[in-house]
Amino acid sequence: MSKFRFALSNIESRQEGIIESDSFTDAVFALGKHVSVHKGDRLEIGVNGFPPAHFECVGSINPNEPMWMPSSQAAA
Numbered sequence: 001m002s003k004f005r006f007a008l009s010n011i012e013s014r015q016e017g018i019i020e021s022d023s024f025t026d027a028v029f030a031l032g033k034h035v036s037v038h039k040g041d042r043l044e045i046g047v048n049g050f051p052p053a054h055f056e057c058v059g060s061i062n063p064n065e066p067m068w069m070p071s072s073q074a075a076a
Helices: 024-034
Strands: 002-009 014-021 042-046 053-060 066-070
Touching: 002 024, 014 024, 024 042, 024 053
Parallel strands: none
Antiparallel strands: 002 014, 002 042, 042 053, 053 066
């Protein structure tokens, strides 16, 4: 399992942590089950040694399944 470092931020707050997962996709999916995500939230996620990927929440399928779109690093 890999350890993915993440930072979830919005206008009011920033949460940071580590999530363990077998794949990047599984880590992003699991994140929505462990932290509260809302439309407009920004996510930085990656593993040590590589630059993080940047995403913005554009909505949700249900409360535990946010939909992410890639965002530019400058916007995060």
